[in-house]
Amino acid sequence: MTEFHYSVDADGVAIITWDVPGKSMNVFSFEGQAELDAAIDKALADDAVKGVVITSAKDSFAGGMDLNVLAELREAAGDSPAQGIFDGITAMHTLLRKIERAGMDPKTLKGGKPIAAALPGTAMGIGLELPLACHRIFAADNARAQIGLPEIKVGIFPGAGGTTRLAWKLGAMAAAPLLLEGKANNPQKAKAAGVIDEVVPADQLMAAAKAWVLSAKDEDLVKPWDKKGYKIPGGTPYSAPGFPTFVGASVMVHANTWGVYPAAKALLSAVYEGMQVPFDTALKIETRYFVSTLLNPSSSAMIRSLFVNKGALEKGANRPEVPDETVKKVGVLGAGMMGAGIAYVSAVAGIEVVLLDSTIEAAEKGKAYSTGILDKAIKRGRGTEEKKAKVLGQITTTTDYADLAGCDLIVEAVFEDPKVKADVTAKAEAVIPETAIYASNTSTLPITSLATASKRPEQFIGIHFFSPVDKMLLVEIIKGAKTGPRAVAKALDYVRQIRKTPIVVNDARFFYANRCIIPYINEGMRLAAEGVPMPMVDHAARLLGFPVGPLQLVDETSLDLGAKIAKATKAAMGNDYPDDAVDEVVFWMVDEGRYGRKTKAGFFDYDDAGKRLGYWHGFNDKYPAVEGAELDEVKNRLMMAQVLEAVRALEEGVLEDIREGDVGAILGWGFAPWSGGPFGWLDIIGAKKAVEICDTLEAKYGKRFACPPLLRDMAAKGQTFYGKTARDAA
Numbered sequence: 001m002t003e004f005h006y007s008v009d010a011d012g013v014a015i016i017t018w019d020v021p022g023k024s025m026n027v028f029s030f031e032g033q034a035e036l037d038a039a040i041d042k043a044l045a046d047d048a049v050k051g052v053v054i055t056s057a058k059d060s061f062a063g064g065m066d067l068n069v070l071a072e073l074r075e076a077a078g079d080s081p082a083q084g085i086f087d088g089i090t091a092m093h094t095l096l097r098k099i100e101r102a103g104m105d106p107k108t109l110k111g112g113k114p115i116a117a118a119l120p121g122t123a124m125g126i127g128l129e130l131p132l133a134c135h136r137i138f139a140a141d142n143a144r145a146q147i148g149l150p151e152i153k154v155g156i157f158p159g160a161g162g163t164t165r166l167a168w169k170l171g172a173m174a175a176a177p178l179l180l181e182g183k184a185n186n187p188q189k190a191k192a193a194g195v196i197d198e199v200v201p202a203d204q205l206m207a208a209a210k211a212w213v214l215s216a217k218d219e220d221l222v223k224p225w226d227k228k229g230y231k232i233p234g235g236t237p238y239s240a241p242g243f244p245t246f247v248g249a250s251v252m253v254h255a256n257t258w259g260v261y262p263a264a265k266a267l268l269s270a271v272y273e274g275m276q277v278p279f280d281t282a283l284k285i286e287t288r289y290f291v292s293t294l295l296n297p298s299s300s301a302m303i304r305s306l307f308v309n310k311g312a313l314e315k316g317a318n319r320p321e322v323p324d325e326t327v328k329k330v331g332v333l334g335a336g337m338m339g340a341g342i343a344y345v346s347a348v349a350g351i352e353v354v355l356l357d358s359t360i361e362a363a364e365k366g367k368a369y370s371t372g373i374l375d376k377a378i379k380r381g382r383g384t385e386e387k388k389a390k391v392l393g394q395i396t397t398t399t400d401y402a403d404l405a406g407c408d409l410i411v412e413a414v415f416e417d418p419k420v421k422a423d424v425t426a427k428a429e430a431v432i433p434e435t436a437i438y439a440s441n442t443s444t445l446p447i448t449s450l451a452t453a454s455k456r457p458e459q460f461i462g463i464h465f466f467s468p469v470d471k472m473l474l475v476e477i478i479k480g481a482k483t484g485p486r487a488v489a490k491a492l493d494y495v496r497q498i499r500k501t502p503i504v505v506n507d508a509r510f511f512y513a514n515r516c517i518i519p520y521i522n523e524g525m526r527l528a529a530e531g532v533p534m535p536m537v538d539h540a541a542r543l544l545g546f547p548v549g550p551l552q553l554v555d556e557t558s559l560d561l562g563a564k565i566a567k568a569t570k571a572a573m574g575n576d577y578p579d580d581a582v583d584e585v586v587f588w589m590v591d592e593g594r595y596g597r598k599t600k601a602g603f604f605d606y607d608d609a610g611k612r613l614g615y616w617h618g619f620n621d622k623y624p625a626v627e628g629a630e631l632d633e634v635k636n637r638l639m640m641a642q643v644l645e646a647v648r649a650l651e652e653g654v655l656e657d658i659r660e661g662d663v664g665a666i667l668g669w670g671f672a673p674w675s676g677g678p679f680g681w682l683d684i685i686g687a688k689k690a691v692e693i694c695d696t697l698e699a700k701y702g703k704r705f706a707c708p709p710l711l712r713d714m715a716a717k718g719q720t721f722y723g724k725t726a727r728d729a730a
Contacts, residue, residue, distance in 0.1 A: 003032035005057070006039045012050040013210045014043040019057035026062040028126040029069050030088065037095050044103040044113060051213035054134060055118040055206065060145070062127025067154070067307045070294060085291045092160050093283050096133035100223055109226060114216035118209040120202065121145040124184065129162035131196070132169070135221045138209045139187040140202035143381065147195060148184030155302025155674065157267035159290030164282045167271045168225050170194050171233030173245045179271070180253060180264055186381075225279040236275045246272055260545040260674045266293045297684045301676025304722075305666060309659040314501050316492055318657060320485035325493040327351055331407035331432070333424050335366025335397070338441055339413035341469025344370040345498045347394035354404055355397050363397035370395060373470060401427045408433065409494055411463060413441040421445070422453035429455055437490040439463040443514055444565060447480035447507045458484035461491050464511060466668060474667035477504045478511050501667055503660035505649075512649050512661065513668040516642045516678070517553075519704070520669070521562070522582040523641035524550025529585050531626035532634060534603060534615045540634040545672035550638065552612075553669075555602035560595045562586050588622065636693050639681070640705055642671065644694070646678035647708045658721050679721040687715035 003026075005017045016039045020026045043049045056062065070085065077084020104112030117131035119139040128149055131137045139147065149158045149166065157163055158179065166175045174194065177183045187199045200208045224230050235242030246268075253264045270289040274282030293299050328351065332343045335357040343355045343366060357363040374391060377383030396403065404410065410428050414420050421440060429438065439461050440450050451460040462478030477491045488504060495502040505512045527537045528551060538549025554562060566583050589595075589602070596602035597610055605613045646665065649655045662677025675681035682690050694707035714721070 002035065003029065004035040004039050006042060008046070008049060009210070011210065011214060012048055013213055014039075014046070014049045014052045016040075016043070016052060016054045017057050018055070018062065024058070025060050025122070026056055026058060026127065028062065028065040030073070033092060033095060037098075040095070040098060049113065051114040051116070051216065053116050053118050053206065053209045053213060054130070055209070056120055058120070060121035061117075061119040061123040062125070062130070063122065064125025064127055064150070065160075067303050070303075074294070082291050082295060085294055086287060089159055089287045089290060093287065096130065096161050097280070097283070099130075099133045101226075102135070102221055104218070104221060109222045110218045112218070112221045114213045114221055116209040116213050118205050119145070119147070119187075119196070120205060123147050124150055125158070125162075126160050128195070129158055129160040129165070132162060132165045135216065136198070136209075136212055137196040138198045138200060138205060138212070139190065139196050140205045141187060141199050142202060143186050145187055146184040147187060147190040148182065149178055150182035150184060152180060152182045152263055152267065154306045155261070155263050155299040156293055157263050157270070157290065159286060159294075161283055161286065163267055163270055164274050164279070164286045166195070167275065168232055168279065168282070171235075172242070172249060172271055172275070173234050175271075176249055179267055180249070180256075232275055237272050238276070242275075258542045258545065260298075260543070260672070262296045262298050262674075263293050266290075298674045298676075301680035301684060302673060305659075305662045305676040305680060306673065310501055310663050313503065313660065313663055314496065316496065317659070318504055319492045320489050322486050322489045325486065325490040327409045327490070327494045327497055329354070329407045329409075330494070331356060331404040331410045331428065333410065333412040333428060334414035335363045336413065337369075338465060338467060338469060340366035340369035341467070342411055342413055342441065342465060343367065343395055344373060344391075344470055345500070347391045349498045351394065351497060353395045354407060355395055356399065356401065356404065358399060360397060360399055363399065367392070367395050367397050401431050404428055404432050406433070408436050409490060410436060410438045411441055412439065416442060416445060418445060418450065421450055425450070425453040437461065437487045439491060441465055444510055446509065447478045447483070451480045451482060457482040459487050461487040462507070462511070463491055463494075464513070466513075472667070473501050474513070474664055475500045475502050476511055476513055476664065476668070477502050478507055479504065480507050501663060503664040504656070505660070506654050506656065508649070508652065508654045512654055513664060515649060515654070516645045516665065516671075517669045518565070519641040519645055520638060521550045521554045521557075523637050525554065525582050525585045527634060527637065528603070528619065529581070529623045531624055532629040533625045534619065536629060536631070536634060540631060541638050543631075544635055544639055545674045547670040551603040551615075555596040555604055558596040558598055559586055559589045559602060563590045585623075592618075636697060637701070640693060640697060643678045643682060643690075644705065644708060647682075647711050651708050651710045682711070683720040683722055687711055687719065691715045
């Protein structure tokens with residue numbers, strides 16, 4: 001399989017074209033690396049070749065490295081994984097350094113051949129690290145293209161020289177957002193930031209790159225760090241200007257990560273140490289920190305969940321084997337916040353949308369939600385009037401159910417009331433094709449029960465979107481007792497079309513995500529009511545790696561919603577209802593008019609603009625704060641409240657695949673991404689340790705912390721979730 005194609009044009013410019021077969025976007029592999037290495041050698045050895053342009057045959061340059069390759073590299077190394085990865089990455093550095101030096105005399109730095117990168121579109125990860133080793137980077141003027149180094153978002157950092165080259169090129173301060181936040185820019189902004197050199201019209205990309213190659217002089221090829229006396233912008237760590245930069249960067253890393261993301265600290269260490277030594281030594285330092293990060297259980301878990309498993313689910317890993325069910329026309333019932341968001345993401349995906357509500361004013365208001373998003377995109381330079389018109393043209397507003405004729409998918413997003421949902425189900429099914437799939441967007445109501453209102457329960461399914469729909473990546477697909485495989489396939493194909501990540505679960509109260517989120521919020525309120533200082537409750541969650549603490553989260557979701565859910569749950573569960581102690585807090589807060597951010601009063605006080613001002617002191621007038629709370633116990637309670645529900649969901653068959661449990665947890669409610677999800681976290685600490693924590697908490701706080709039999713059995717057998725799953729599958 002050829003990934004890099006080599007040719008020489010009439011002017012003596014070698015064109016190396018990246019084109020990985022069968023991929024919509026190029027990804028880097030070690031097979032491709034060998035081909036690129038051979039092509040560079042060929043160009044440098046051929047006297048007829050005056051220079052090189054590296055480009056792509058696709059509309060993008062590259063999406064990064066296939067992280068599965070790194071796993072294979074580690075496995076191939078056997079008992080010496082660190083050495084195996086180090087050697088593999090070092091070979092990559094050697095190739096990129098060869099490109100950088102381009103055959104020049106090591107003493108005079110003359111006689112090299114110019115090598116330019118021509119990027120037709122997106123260049124991410126190794127797709128930018130390779131161009132950074134070239135002598136000049138040209139990018140097509142493509143507003144949709146993204147250029148950056150996003151590795152930090154999946155638990156690693158740029159390890160093919162990107163960390164060192166960008167820091168040495170821009171200086172630590174300017175490079176920080178690109179490295180520590182994984183920020184990507186369009187070509188114009190990437191040029192303004194100093195990341196790339198030229199932005200040219202797409203039809204002039206290759207001509208501009210070749211013209212530069214043919215006119216480049218010796219001095220144009222020498223990288224700044226290879227010149228004697230080069231001073232890094234902003235200064236080195238111990239220089240007067242550089243010292244405060246690194247102090248500030250260290251503070252920023254800990255403020256953003258709360259100490260639980262090893263990659264960020266390793267990246268900063270690589271830059272800090274690398275700036276104090278020669279460039280080639282800095283690359284070795286980067287490699288060592290990269291290897292250490294890659295072997296950290298956290299990084300392995302993040303890569304597994306956020307790259308490998310997430311990608312597998314998006315490609316239909318658990319899709320039933322039925323013919324294609326691509327959605328052509330979707331009817332959205334209810335134009336409130338959820339329905340409006342569903343209509344928008346569907347229209348952006350090119351799906352024809354019928355947005356129905358009880359009044360045309362309500363339906364038009366729902367469509368206006370799309371207008372608002374598109375106008376913001378235009379204002380920020382990320383959209384056009386043409387795109388806006390096209391998207392809005394996909395949405396038809398109506399009050400007439402007859403307009404749903406021809407829809408192959410219905411997504412109902414009306415008020416969370418079984419009677420209301422049953423009414424619209426009957427009205428819709430009276431006019432839609434018999435082959436249409438009907439989906440209810442619900443976060444709490446059992447799908448099996450809602451399906452009793454349908455004439456075709458095998459074609460009835462739950463699709464639970466998270467709010468706001470246009471921003472949240474996760475979609476929870478719920479199978480009712482009679483839901484058939486075609487309905488599941490339809491839902492999965494639809495989620496693929498709107499570019500979100502699906503998980504498929506079986507019907508149960510609260511399904512999977514809310515089943516885990518609610519105990520987390522409730523445990524936070526229990527802790528506060530017991531007298532644990534409110535800042536300690538939320539900060540304990542941040543120290544676990546959660547983006548927000550439970551008290552802040554309940555303010556965002558609103559306490560009056562919590563009160564409604566509590567009443568409905570208690571009515572359904574009767575004497576088995578476990579949360580009376582929490583309800584006392586919730587109902588009192590609601591009676592006080594403190595619903596959360598939406599009323600600018602909750603566990604926090606807010607200013608008129610809705611900005612948090614601090615915790616509400618009135619809470620401790622009723623529930624006085626006490627001293628002596630143990631941080632580790634607070635952390636264990638918050639973590640186990642969620643993790644044990646995830647295990648029970650697996651035990652009861654609500655979850656059928658731990659990959660969905662982990663990916664769903666991270667994308668659905670921000671479950672400690674550093675851990676790879678609840679099952680990833682349990683594998684990191686070990687089942688035996690988890691059982692010990694459960695038994696301690698159960699003895700002190702009751703049966704909600706009782707260890708599930710599955711987990712206890714795994715502890716006795718020394719099993720891990722991912723190890724057990726692999727063996728069971730075999």
